[in-house]
Each structure stands twice: as C-alpha cells, then as structure tokens.
Amino acid sequence: MKKVKEPETKQIKYKASAPNTVFVTLNTIFMILFVIVTLYPVLNTLAISFNDGTDALRGGIHLIPRSWTLKNYTTVFQKNNLVTGTVVSVARTVIGTLTALAANALLAFIVSRKRFLFRKQLSLFWVITMYVNGGLIPVFLLYKNLGLTNSFWVYIVPGMVSAFNMLVIRTYMEGIPESLEESAQLDGAGYMTIFTKIISPLCKPVYATVALFSAVGQWNSWFDAMLYNRMSDEYTTLQYELMKLLSSVTSQGASAESMKNAASAAGAVTPASVRAAATIVTMLPIVCLYPFLQRYFVTGMTIGGVKE
DSSP, X not given: OOOOOOOOOXXXXXXXXXXXXXXXXXXXXXXXXXXXXXXXXXXXHHHHHTBOHHHHTTOOOSSSOSSBXXXXXXXXXXXXXXXXXXXXXXXXXXXXXXXXXXXXXXXXXXXXXXXXXXXXXXXXXXXXXXXXXXXXXXXXHHHHHTTOXXXXXXXXXXXXXXXXXXXXXXXXXXXXXXXXXXXXXXXXXXXXXXXXXXXXXXXXXXXXXXXXXHHHHHHHOXXXXXXXXXXXXGGOOHHHHHHHHHHXXXXXXXXXXHHHHHHHHTTSOOHHHHHHHHHHHHHHHHHHHHHHHHGGGOXXXXXXXXXX
C-alpha cells in the first residue's frame, strides 16, 4: 500500500517592519520611564525612612540611605496605643470591606433588574447624594443620637452603602447577558439563587475592584476616629495614632536649625524621617494586598458564556 503523503505545513515568518520596530522601541522606553516615575517617590520615601534624620536634612538621598538607622521606625512603634490602633484598623478594614461589598452588591443587583420599579429615579437620587450632604454638625448629631459615637460601629455602619461603589457594580451587572438569568429562571431558580450562583461569580472583577477601594478607604481613614472616638483609646486607629505622632514631632520646630537641634536631642529623628517611616508602615499592608486582587481586574469573563 502506498503511503499518502501529508501536506507539508509551511512556516510563515513575519518580518518586523521599520515602523513597527520604532513603535515597540518607543513604547518600551515610555513604559520604563513611566515605571521609574511611579516607583521613585515610593523608593525615595523608603530610603529616607531608613536614613538618619539629621543626615537626611542635608538632602541628596535618592534610592539608597546614606546613613542607615532604625530609629525612625523605633519612634513610630514606640507610640502609645499603637498595638490597639493596629488591631482596630485591621478589624475595621476586614469587617468594613466585607459588609460594604455585600450591601452594595445586593443593592446593585436589585437596581439592575429591569422589572424593578423606580430604578432610574433611585439611581438619580443616589447620584445626588454624591454631591450634596447634610454637613459635619448634622451628621455628628445624627451619629450621636443613633449611639454610634464612642463605638466601633461608627467605622462600619455609615460606610456600608456607597453610591459610587453601588453604581459601579450596577453598571457591570447590566452588561451581563440576560440569557443567563432567563435560563436559570426556566430551571426554577429564584433571585437569590441567581445572585449567588450566576451573577456573583461573573462579577469577581468588579467585586475585587470595589473591595480594594473600600479596604484602602477604611485603612487610611483617621478623621472619623478623631471626630467620633477621640475620647476612647480602645477604639483608636493606627492612622490616627500616626497622625498624632507626626503632629507632635512636627511641632518641635519649623526652621532647619531648630529641627537639627531637636533631632540631636531626640536621637537623630526629624519630622521628615518619621513621616517617611509612618508612610511606609501605613502603605505596606495595602501594597501586600494588591497582588492578590490584581488578577481579578481582568474583564471579559462573560465572553463565551452565552452562544446567541
């Protein structure tokens, strides 16, 4: 028997044209410069945080500390109530993020349903709340009458519903094909089953984005601790304690000469060096959290879910 020869597959080689090569080169150079511009402030702050405070006043520190020291971090971690503030900040970040994500997701699912009455009117109402509020004193009196002042729940309850986050999730849900919901309803699924089994798995990217927004806001917040819980040390936050530390260090002196004298007396610690150390301590948890949520930012998870 004669063997049938299989058709030979020719490998086609594409040669990069000159314009394409120029574009790739320029794009690579631009991205490298963009990364440098983005990372330089962070790396410079990190270098100053590990540098001697008095030596940092001379300037000239870029990416590597000139005089290594841990006194800046020692000053930060020796602050009173720092452990309590860290525990409260972690607790409010975790609980506040989960409750805000659940509340906004449920509300966005309800508003995104076309059968829901007054969906457009309610969306307009929530948009108005993004530009108009009752003011600081009425809000404080409201929280006081509700028993939220001098309480941990003042960090959780007011931030459960965010008009911006809800509208972001609602817009994403409206882009999900209706055929998925109709197919589930034909199988006898209710709205809660549709939300938990179909909509939520497809909304992982927007959930991760909103969760990151909420977590950053909860972690960096200090004004609410000063306003509502300043008399309760058990409900203080890490950012509020660091803010008080920066205020006390900065009040040592405003001129360069007085800061040098204060730094020598305080063990080579200056407001700039302590501020850099406090900044690194504050941003480090969020920087560690971001890589775990980054992969969910990729959109297009519903592509191919329905074949029309």
